[in-house]
Every structure is written in C-alpha cells, then in structure tokens.
Amino acid sequence: MSYPETYRYTKEHEWVHLDGDHAKIGITEHAQHELGDIVFVDLPKAGSKVAKGQTFGSVESVKAVSEIYAPVSGEVVEPNSLLSQRPERLNEDPHGEAWLIKVKVATPGEINDLMSAADYQRYVGAE
Amino acid sequence: MVDFGGWEMPVQYSGIIEEHNAVRNAVGLFDVSHMGEIEIHGPEALKLVEYVSTNSASKLKIGQAHYSALLYEHGGFVDDILVHKVAEDSFFLCVNASNQEKDFEHICQHNRFDAAVDLASDRYAQLAIQGPRALATLQKLTTTDLNAIKYYWFTDGIVAGSSTRIARTGYSGEDGFEIYFEPAEAARIWKKVLEAGEEFGLKPCGLGARNTLRLEAKMALYGHELSASVNPFEADLGWIVKMEKGEFVGRSALERALQQGIARKLAGFEMTERGIGRDGYEIWMNGDPVGWVTSGGPSPTLNKNIGLCYLPADRIAPGVNLQILIRNAPVSAVTVPTPFYKRAKA
Numbered sequence: 001m002s003y004p005e006t007y008r009y010t011k012e013h014e015w016v017h018l019d020g021d022h023a024k025i026g027i028t029e030h031a032q033h034e035l036g037d038i039v040f041v042d043l044p045k046a047g048s049k050v051a052k053g054q055t056f057g058s059v060e061s062v063k064a065v066s067e068i069y070a071p072v073s074g075e076v077v078e079p080n081s082l083l084s085q086r087p088e089r090l091n092e093d094p095h096g097e098a099w100l101i102k103v104k105v106a107t108p109g110e111i112n113d114l115m116s117a118a119d120y121q122r123y124v125g126a127e
Numbered sequence: 128m129v130d131f132g133g134w135e136m137p138v139q140y141s142g143i144i145e146e147h148n149a150v151r152n153a154v155g156l157f158d159v160s161h162m163g164e165i166e167i168h169g170p171e172a173l174k175l176v177e178y179v180s181t182n183s184a185s186k187l188k189i190g191q192a193h194y195s196a197l198l199y200e201h202g203g204f205v206d207d208i209l210v211h212k213v214a215e216d217s218f219f220l221c222v223n224a225s226n227q228e229k230d231f232e233h234i235c236q237h238n239r240f241d242a243a244v245d246l247a248s249d250r251y252a253q254l255a256i257q258g259p260r261a262l263a264t265l266q267k268l269t270t271t272d273l274n275a276i277k278y279y280w281f282t283d284g285i286v287a288g289s290s291t292r293i294a295r296t297g298y299s300g301e302d303g304f305e306i307y308f309e310p311a312e313a314a315r316i317w318k319k320v321l322e323a324g325e326e327f328g329l330k331p332c333g334l335g336a337r338n339t340l341r342l343e344a345k346m347a348l349y350g351h352e353l354s355a356s357v358n359p360f361e362a363d364l365g366w367i368v369k370m371e372k373g374e375f376v377g378r379s380a381l382e383r384a385l386q387q388g389i390a391r392k393l394a395g396f397e398m399t400e401r402g403i404g405r406d407g408y409e410i411w412m413n414g415d416p417v418g419w420v421t422s423g424g425p426s427p428t429l430n431k432n433i434g435l436c437y438l439p440a441d442r443i444a445p446g447v448n449l450q451i452l453i454r455n456a457p458v459s460a461v462t463v464p465t466p467f468y469k470r471a472k473a
Binding site: 036037039040042058060061062063065084 | 402
C-alpha cells in the first residue's frame with residue numbers, strides 16, 4: 001500500500017494534507033484495514049473547532065468504535081457528506097475520496113512534528 | 128488477532144459482513160477450540176448434573192443435548208452451558224472459555240454425589256460449521272448420516288479419519304454442526320472442512336461474525352447479557368429453568384425472585400436515529416436512566432443497528448421509545464420483538 005508523500009501522519013493513524021492554510025484530514029489505509037467493515041462515521045459540523053490531539057469524531061466498524069484525533073487545530077470548513085450515505089467508501093479509498101473533514105488551519109507549522117510517509121510506513125510496519 | 132483468555136483468535140478473516148453473510152446464505156467455519164469441556168461420569172452423574180444446572184437433564188435421552196445454566200445460590204449466572212447426555216452415567220458439558228475453571232470448581236464444590244468431574248478442555252478442539260450448506264459440507268467428510276441427527280442431538284463418528292463428536296448445535300441462528308475431536312487433529316480437519324466447503328462458498332469466520340450472528344438470533348453471551356448479577360428470568364431464559372424438577376443450586380433464590388416479581392428484563396431495540404448503541408451504553412427514558420445496552424451493533428442481515436438491553440419489565444413491549452446515550456448525546460431507539468432474525472423453517 002502506498003502512502004501519499006505529500007501527506008503527514010499521526011501515531012493514531014490519521015493523515016493531514018496541508019494546502020496553504022487549508023487542510024484535508026482523513027484516516028490511513030492501515031487504520032481502515034484494522035477497523036474492518038466501516039458502517040458509521042460521526043463528523044463535526046462546519047464551523048466547529050477542532051484542537052490538535054483532541055478527538056473530533058468517530059469511525060465505527062461492525063466490531064468497534066474508534067475515536068479520531070485532530071492532527072492540527074482549526075475550524076471545520078466542510079465535513080465529507082459522502083460518508084454519511086456511504087461509510088464503506090472509507091474502506092475503499094481512505095486517502096482520496098473518503099477524506100473526513102476540511103479544516104481552516106490555525107497554525108500550519110503544527111504539522112511539522114507529524115510523520116512523513118516513509119516514517120509512517122516504518123511505524124505501522126513495526127507495530 | 129486478539130488475545131482471548133490466552134488464545135490468539137482472529138476477529139475476522141475476509142471481513143465481518145462477508146463472513147456473516149456466508150453463514151446466512153451458504154456456510155461458515157469457526158475455530159471455537161477455546162470453548163471449555165467438562166465431563167461428568169459415574170453412577171450419580173445425572174443427579175449431579177440435575178443439581179448444578181437449571182434445565183431438566185433427566186429428560187435428556189442418550190445422544191441428546193440441551194441449553195442450560197449453572198447458577199450461584201443467589202440465582203445469578205455462573206455460566207450458560209450445553210449439556211450432552213453421552214450415556215446413562217456420562218455427561219459432556221460445553222462451557223464458556225473464560226468461565227471454565229470457575230465452572231469446574233463450582234460443580235466440584237456441589238458434588239456430594241457418586242460422580243467424577245473432569246475438566247477436559249485440553250482433550251478437545253472444537254470447530255463450528257454453520258449455515259444452510261453446513262450439512263452438505265460436513266457430509267463429504269463422514270459416513271455418518273448427518274440428516275439423521277436432529278437439531279440438538281449428537282453422535283460419535285469419524286470425520287476426515289478422526290474420532291469426532293458431531294453435534295447439531297450452534298450459535299449462529301442457522302442450521303449447523305459443532306464438532307469435537309483431539310486437538311492434534313485440529314489444523315488438519317480445519318483444512319479438510321475448508322476444502323469440502325469450497326464448492327458451497329464456505330468462508331472461515333472469526334469472532335466478529337460469531338458475535339453479529341448470535342446477536343441477530345438473540346443468543347446470550349456471558350459477560351454481556353449474562354452475569355453473576357442477572358438471573359435467568361431477567362435474561363428471558365425462563366425456558367431453561369425447570370422449577371418443578373426439584374432442588375437445584377439457585378432454586379430458592381429464583382423462587383423468591385418470582386414471588387417478588389421480576390423488575391428488569393432483557394429486550395431488543397433498534398436505532399431510529401443515526402448512531403449505534405454499543406455494549407455498556409446507558410439508556411434513558413423521559414429524563415431518567417432506566418437501563419443499559421448489553422450487546423449492540425450493526426445487523427448485516429437486517430441492515431439496521433440493533434441491540435439487546437436491560438429495561439424495567441413494564442417497558443419491554445415492542446414500540447417503547449428509548450434514548451441511548453452515545454458519547455453523551457441521546458440518540459433515539461425503539462424496542463422491537465426478538466429474535467431480530469429467525470431462519471425460515473426447512
């Protein structure tokens with residue numbers, strides 16, 4: 001599985017793709033695989049605040065609920081409405097179409113302590 | 128893989144929904160070797176089984192099995208079990224993995240009869256073959272006429288060359304078999320069943336699918352619906368309690384409970400808003416906490432979010448509106464009839 005080079009990754013298996021002061025946030029291929037069949041995604045509304053390291057929503061598979069943590073702080077611009085109707089898309093395209101939220105980032109420098117694609121692959125390989 | 132009482136067990140192989148659907152529509156294979164086995168032998172084996180379990184073992188014929196319970200004196204569950212009558216003086220109990228030592232000690236503690244109790248789990252591996260094509264799959268590996276084994280009966284035979292106890296029992300809500308044999312044969316027989324079932328679309332299944340299947344069929348799971356603080360009437364398992372059979376451990380507590388009235392009961396619910404009521408979540412009604420979810424999750428067969436819960440006994444009729452507290456937010460659900468899923472009679 002390939003992890004996009006332009007994304008940064010957390011130890012909790014989220015990714016963030018920064019573009020100027022806007023970012024897309026999602027969960028990784030590794031995370032969707034571990035969760036199994038995803039049946040429900042709970043996301044914050046546009047306008048709500050997320051804080052780095054704090055939970056902002058949850059992803060439920062058939063077997064369990066997992067919290068999702070914000071890799072950066074900011075204000076939600078858009079939750080991905082696709083996932084309310086088709087949560088299974090998270091299993092199929094977690095790095096692409098099935099992103100979770102778009103955020104206006106407060107401090108873009110916050111992503112600097114996150115893992116690169118290569119680091120993340122080593123991290124999940126060793127887990 | 129999850130560590131389950133020292134056993135490494137897969138939660139899933141190809142995916143819970145795919146495995147679940149294989150069992151409903153074709154056949155699934157489960158490794159349930161973690162389950163415990165207890166053997167009771169001797170001239171007074173029947174008396175001991177009758178005394179420590181709630182169902183009426185004296186009604187069993189040789190080759191017949193039933194669902195039953197071990198209770199504490201106070202009426203709560205030690206465990207829920209399957210009792211197989213092997214001979215007039217020999218019974219074979221299948222018990223929950225994590226309860227086996229406790230069950231064994233409990234039975235021994237009440238053994239004032241001429242009977243020997245043996246914790247035999249190390250001598251048995253167990254596979255479950257479940258689904259409408261379970262019979263066709265297993266029949267390829269044995270000369271025993273499986274059609275002649277009725278539901279909740281068993282026989283000893285040869286499967287893939289090994290001595291095997293073949294029981295027509297299961298925990299999926301489908302027709303199927305649970306087979307017991309020597310652990311050394313487990314890997315080989317597992318492969319044989321996989322091959323035999325291939326033409327029918329057999330899938331190996333993990334603990335995840337086992338849980339969604341049993342939940343749809345409203346089969347209880349110890350640690351969820353059943354515990355030391357719940358009695359069989361509360362758990363809607365009055366049918367496995369034979370009060371008229373005479374003295375048994377827990378009987379007087381159950382008698383008192385019946386006199387006082389059963390205050391809470393197990394009920395089924397389905398979510399009417401977006402959200403999934405999971406195990407342990409609180410249930411509220413008109414601003415008051417009234418109960419809790421024992422098992423909850425998505426139902427792959429019904430495509431709804433379902434669950435079981437304890438509620439005040441006067442609120443369990445279908446159609447009662449509930450609020451389930453999901454991460455501190457109340458989400459609407461409604462009580463529904465159970466089981467959620469029942470297979471069509473063949």
